[in-house]
Amino acid sequence: MAIGPVQLLVLGFKHPNFHGEIIAELERLKKSDTVRVIDALAVYKTPEGELEAEHLSNLTPEEAVEIGSKIGALIGLGFEGEEGAEAGFEKGGELAAEDGVRVFDQQEWDVLAEIPNDTAAALLLIEHHWAVPLRDAIFRAGGFRLADGFISPLDLVGIGLIAAEEAKELHDLETAGKAG
Structure with a gap:
């Protein structure tokens, strides 16, 4: 099964007022096979700039530790303090290197630095199922992605x-x- 293009969305919330609308919309998109949420994190940056993170999934804590956070591996955020952050980033880099892929590093996009102090953020790693046929058609025609935004x-x-x-x-x- 081919994986669709994957996007990391970082959404900020000054005063979160959740009523289930975001989850309901993600579920609707999942049911229509438009997107799949690969991983999701809730992050709070205190007024002093300290980070608190919570993995959002239906995994048990043991499964979450075993599988790890895909987002954490991408951005260098772990759930066991600074050591966990380093381990997450290193593990993600190792896995990518095994497949000949270079992941972005902190100099390219420091996701955590972009979250303002005293703000909550939702980090969503989303696979775009709808784009697989388009991407494959572009590839068959000899095309490739140069940039996006x-x-x-x-x-x-x-x-x-x-x-x-x-x-x-x-x-x-x-x-x-x-x-x-």
Whole structure:
């Protein structure tokens, strides 16, 4: 079975107000075979910058330790303090190296540094099932990914895709937690 393109989403929450909507939407996407959540972490950064993390899954604590956190391996975050963080990052790098893959390092994207103090974050490692046939068709045609990224709603105004008012509303929603 081919794995679809995988994306790490880091979502910030100044004052989380969860009512199950996010989980319900992820379940809907899973049922429609659009995405699969490979791993999920909840992280809280204290006002002093200390991290508290909780693995979000239906695994027992023993299974979670045995399997480990895929996100932790990617970003160097472990569940046994600093030693666990180093072990998680090293294990992820070792597994990737065995397959000839170079994972990104802290200089490329320091995910944890981007989480503001006194803020909660959800880190979701998502597989995009919908993209497998497209990716495979591109590969068969001799193509390959050069880059990717989300486009800001403000940039969509310049190409006439949405109105300035709508773009500002979307931009404000997307970045509400970043300001002070």
